[in-house]
Amino acid sequence: GAVVSQHPSRVICKSGTSVKIECRSLDFQATTMFWYRQFPKQSLMLMATSNEGSKATYEQGVEKDKFLINHASLTLSTLTVTSAHPEDSSFYICSASRSPVLNTEAFFGQGTRLTVV
Amino acid sequence: GNSVTQMEGPVTLSEEAFLTINCTYTATGYPSLFWYVQYPGEGLQLLLKATKADDKGSNKGFEATYRKETTSFHLEKGSVQVSDSAVYFCALSVSGNQFYFGTGTSLTVIP
Numbered sequence: 001g002a003v004v005s006q007h008p009s010r011v012i013c014k015s016g017t018s019v020k021i022e023c024r025s026l027d028f029q030a031t032t033m034f035w036y037r038q039f040p041k042q043s044l045m046l047m048a049t050s051n052e053g054s055k056a057t058y059e060q061g062v063e064k065d066k067f068l069i070n071h072a073s074l075t076l077s078t079l080t081v082t083s084a085h086p087e088d089s090s091f092y093i094c095s096a097s098r099s100p101v102l103n104t105e106a107f108f109g110q111g112t113r114l115t116v117v
Numbered sequence: 118g119n120s121v122t123q124m125e126g127p128v129t130l131s132e133e134a135f136l137t138i139n140c141t142y143t144a145t146g147y148p149s150l151f152w153y154v155q156y157p158g159e160g161l162q163l164l165l166k167a168t169k170a171d172d173k174g175s176n177k178g179f180e181a182t183y184r185k186e187t188t189s190f191h192l193e194k195g196s197v198q199v200s201d202s203a204v205y206f207c208a209l210s211v212s213g214n215q216f217y218f219g220t221g222t223s224l225t226v227i228p
Contacts, residue, residue: 006160034215034216041221041223042220042221043206043218043219043220043221044161044206044216044218046215046216046217049215093160093161095161095216106151106163106210106216107163108153108160108161108162109160110159110160111159111160111161
């Protein structure tokens with residue numbers, strides 16, 4: 001089946017530094033990928049929609065300059081948390097679906113646990 | 118708008134007990150409905166899905182029926198195991214493959 005790989009699974013960084021998270025679709029092309037954030041004991045909240053070859057669409061309240069998204073190819077989207085602070089510590093997870101079928105299963109990456117110290 | 122309301126946890130059951138996790142939704146259009154499971158330290162995995170009214174999704178002994186009249190998609194399992202301990206998320210998708218998730222229900226099954 002389709003697999004989405006996310007890397008790294010865990011990262012600890014110092015406050016003020018930037019962290020890049022990769023999301024790859026391994027056996028299918030994904031023109032659209034989604035980035036979610038999950039706070040402890042809460043649900044996944046959509047941060048942004050990553051579109052191949054164009055700018056990402058951010059949800060209300062998400063700082064586009066802080067969470068940089070690049071979808072440079074049909075199999076790779078990256079999320080860069082810039083100038084990270086402790087409040088950015090969270091679980092970040094990406095998803096992708098086969099295109100162009102709608103309402104199909106979304107495949108999720110393994111998630112990235114970011115800890116900013 | 119689109120939203121999912123899910124039974125709050127945590128839920129603790131003894132092995133072989135019956136499980137129900139309630140999920141209701143509101144949606145514009147005709148959503149597909151999903152249950153995802155998240156084991157400790159891992160990402161989300163699709164458990165089951167239903168794409169239209171009256172469809173029943175099933176997998177690993179879990180079942181959920183898409184009820185349009187009650188806008189519900191309750192998850193059930195007749196006999197839970199310790200290995201079912203995880204967080205369960207109800208979700209819907211209307212278009213563009215964007216998903217809306219419930220808050221998740223933590224299940225702990227004790228021997």
